[in-house]
Amino acid sequence: MITAYISIGSNVEREHYLPAGVAAVAKLAMAWRMSRVFEAEPVGFEGDNFFNSVIEIKTSLSLVTLQQSLKEIERQLGRPDNAAKNQSRTIDLDILLYGDVINEASPTLPRSDLYKFAFVLWPMSELCPELVIPGQQQTIAQLWQQFSPQQSLWPVE
Numbered sequence: 001m002i003t004a005y006i007s008i009g010s011n012v013e014r015e016h017y018l019p020a021g022v023a024a025v026a027k028l029a030m031a032w033r034m035s036r037v038f039e040a041e042p043v044g045f046e047g048d049n050f051f052n053s054v055i056e057i058k059t060s061l062s063l064v065t066l067q068q069s070l071k072e073i074e075r076q077l078g079r080p081d082n083a084a085k086n087q088s089r090t091i092d093l094d095i096l097l098y099g100d101v102i103n104e105a106s107p108t109l110p111r112s113d114l115y116k117f118a119f120v121l122w123p124m125s126e127l128c129p130e131l132v133i134p135g136q137q138q139t140i141a142q143l144w145q146q147f148s149p150q151q152s153l154w155p156v157e
Contacts, residue, residue: 001030004066005096005127006055007113007120011042012090014051017077021091022055024073028066029057035123037156043117044086051156054096054123063098067107070095096120100134110134118149 006025010017018037026032034055041049059066070093075081078090096111103109110133113120121144124131129141 001058001060002099004057004059004098005124006057006070007052007092007094007096007111007123008055009040009050009052009092009119010090011048011050011088012078014048017090018051018053020077021073021093022053024076025055025057025070025093028061028069029059031058032056033127035126038119038122038153039156040119040153041151042086042088043151045088047088050119052119052123054120054127056127063095063101063103063107063109066098067095096124097131097134102135110136114140114143118147118151118153121147122153 008018008021010021022034032055035053037051037053039049040052061069074091074093083089094111094113095107095109096114098109101109114124114133124140125144129139131140
């Protein structure tokens with residue numbers, strides 16, 4: 001059984017697509033939990049604000065199968081295969097961590113978003129503050145304490 005962390009975000013009909021994405025990801029897990037949902041301004045483009053969260057899953061799926069399954073969920077929820085990086089989207093699912101795996105090929109693990117975006121790091125700090133990122137010395141809580149967000153972000157009530 002592997003513990004994986006997946007970021008999830010939506011800024012198109014987000015009240016519909018975020019819960020739909022969570023429900024679909026939960027079906028891939030033997031057990032799961034998630035952070036609070038945060039609202040965040042888009043990074044790198046103009047658009048509606050995102051709803052973001054991080055889901056922790058316990059899964060027996062291989063990394064390749066998990067990645068393929070997440071891409072299929074994105075397709076089923078209306079995200080085109082050729083979607084550009086910085087644009088509005090119904091759903092975005094990215095593997096942040098997959099056990100202790102360090103991978104330089106796709107998907108790159110640990111995902112660099114952990115070091116760049118408050119909408120990833122704040123939810124991770126809620127789920128697993130004492131987790132040490134594979135190949136690093138710092139815990140998630142330490143990274144969050146040192147982080148200076150470049151975007152506005154707040155919990156959704």
